[in-house]
Amino acid sequence: MKKKLSILVAVLLIVSTLFATAAFAATSGGFKAINAWFGGIKIVANGKTLTSDTQPLMYNNSVYVPIRLVSEALGQKVTWDQNSYSVIISGSTADVDSLKAQIAQKDATIASLQSDNAAKAARIAELEAQLKNQEESKKTASDLEDYLDDEYSTWNRMDFSFDARGDADDLKLTIEIDLSEDGTRWSNTDEGDIEDWLNDIYDYVQDEYPDADFSGEIVDSDSDDTLVEFESSGSKLKVTFNKVADPDDLEYYLDKNLSDDLDWYSSAFGSMKVDFDVTSNKSRERIYITVTVPGEYLDEWESVYDTKGADNWIDDIIDAAYDYFDDNYEIVGEIVDSDGNTLVNFDEDGADW
Secondary structure, three states, rough: OOOOOOOOOOOOOOOOHHHHHHHHHHOOOOOOOOEEEEEOOOOOEEEEEEEOOOEEEEOOOOOEEHHHHHHHOOOEEEEEEEEOOOEEEEEOHHHHHHHHHHHHHHHHHHHHHHHHHHHHHHHHHHHHHHHHHHHHHHHHHHHHHHHHHHHEEEEOOOOOOEEEEEEOOEEEEEEEEEEHHHHHHOOOHHHHHHHHHHHHHHHHHHHHHHOOOOEEEEEEEOOOOEEEEEEEEOOOEEEEEOOOOOOOHHHHHHHHHHHOOOOOHHHHHHOOOOOOEEEEOOOOOEEEEEEEHHHHHHHHHEEEEEEEHHHHHHHHHHHHHHOOOOOOEEEEEEEEEOOOOOEEEEEEEEEEE
């Protein structure tokens, strides 16, 4: 039967090792006989079973064991003080102090590990939140790209690609067009139409992501020039057009529209036909236009030299250049013969006759 027992270390049945039973009984008053139980109780100290001639006993639900047996097994010394009738237990507490110190050190290590674990748990939670935001951002950007690819990969007979970044609070969009392929169509597209197109895109963004700050740019993928910049401003976009020098486009336009059939400027032009060559400096701040009059048309050129018809023709060449480039560009031009000899120079102010 199991019982809850309180273990009381007491002097028991070892008087024969300390003094004679008769002498002890004769000199100490107040002793009385008791009824106790012996039941083969074992004493185990630090995993070792102790043996003794004096047996443990049970009295009033407490177990009494030989004090010398137990104390010495635990490294303590036991003596009897006859004068004070006292059992004196003495010995080093170094082992106990060492154990306490080890426990304290382990407690400190545990506390440190718990603190580290708490910091790591907080960092993990932070990274998980960042990952969640990144995944949401990727989904937002991907959804916008998918919509634009479906609706506007081709617009006004021009091809576009879209790159969206950010999240539902802050969206940035890069629209790319290759002007080496679509430069002429782009140049001939009215700025108002482009602005309306960008606002159609913005209407979709407002419907899907009403809290988003929206901005972006249209870029020429061939030259990396920024053609248009835009940013949200209330229910509309603030759209800024950046004129970018594209000499090839201007040259194509001039060859197509102002190189022949010039007799409507003046009948003196007759059947004269010219060739255009357009270049720009590296910083794209100056446009060079060279007009070559073949030798067979020099007579016609002599006929229209320094006439109002020739002035109007050169003015239209300059106006065409500024239709492609803004007023920050300087126009420098000359009309030459087939040998490269200059016939007349002109700039944004007209011909220098």
